[in-house]
Amino acid sequence: KTHELLQIMEAQPVIPVLKIERAADAIPLARALARGGLPAIEITLRTPAALEAIRLAASEVPEAIVGAGTILNPAQFEAAAAAGSRFIVSPGCTASLIDAAADSPVPLLPGAITPSEIMTAYERGYSVLKFFPAEQAGGAAFLKSLSSPLSDIRFCPTGGIGVANAATYLSLPNVICVGGSWVAPDDFIAAGKWDEIEALARAATSLSR
Numbered sequence: 001k002t003h004e005l006l007q008i009m010e011a012q013p014v015i016p017v018l019k020i021e022r023a024a025d026a027i028p029l030a031r032a033l034a035r036g037g038l039p040a041i042e043i044t045l046r047t048p049a050a051l052e053a054i055r056l057a058a059s060e061v062p063e064a065i066v067g068a069g070t071i072l073n074p075a076q077f078e079a080a081a082a083a084g085s086r087f088i089v090s091p092g093c094t095a096s097l098i099d100a101a102a103d104s105p106v107p108l109l110p111g112a113i114t115p116s117e118i119m120t121a122y123e124r125g126y127s128v129l130k131f132f133p134a135e136q137a138g139g140a141a142f143l144k145s146l147s148s149p150l151s152d153i154r155f156c157p158t159g160g161i162g163v164a165n166a167a168t169y170l171s172l173p174n175v176i177c178v179g180g181s182w183v184a185p186d187d188f189i190a191a192g193k194w195d196e197i198e199a200l201a202r203a204a205t206s207l208s209r
């Protein structure tokens with residue numbers, strides 16, 4: 001499952017983190033991001049429409065790789081998996097979430113920040129982790145400092161990342177890709193600015209690692 005997750009994350013420098021208020025928006029949004037070069041997307045469970053948005057994008061947009069984000073507990077994990085999520089992202093790493101993921105074919109990207117959290121996740125078989133909230137927790141400098149002592153672990157940092165700092169994160173040896181909402185801002189989604197979102201995605205794909 002780590003291999004599957006790595007394949008998704010290595011294929012694009014940025015994973016869009018999405019908050020969708022109207023489920024039907026998921027279809028044109030996923031299409032626009034895929035056209036712009038970012039087929040893998042993370043739809044966060046931060047709105048009542050999120051599960052239906054995942055279901056719609058997963059079934060109607062074959063070119064998209066639809067993941068779920070902001071998964072906090074086993075019930076949400078199972079609901080997101082049942083909706084068709086190809087990967088599942090959590091801001092943290094609880095024992096109950098790890099147990100739920102162990103019983104599922106869908107790969108989990110759990111979050112960890114401190115060395116102890118990271119070591120605990122690693123002990124449970126996770127060498128690919130989310131680092132959230134990246135900027136607030138210490139940013140690229142913090143993450144870089146983890147690369148030598150915790151050299152087996154690689155990260156997808158998210159939180160406060162945008163055009164100005166994405167390249168700095170992507171240059172770190174322990175960063176696979178970054179995540180962020182800047183490629184599909186909430187107000188662009190609300191206004192249906194699909195062409196603008198496609199353009200932001202295309203610009204993000206040119207970020208190199």
Ligand code: 3PG
Nearest residue numbers: 017158159160161180181
């Ligand atoms: C996440 O869940 O990954 C973050 O909320 C994304 O953070 P951003 O909105 O600052 O990009």
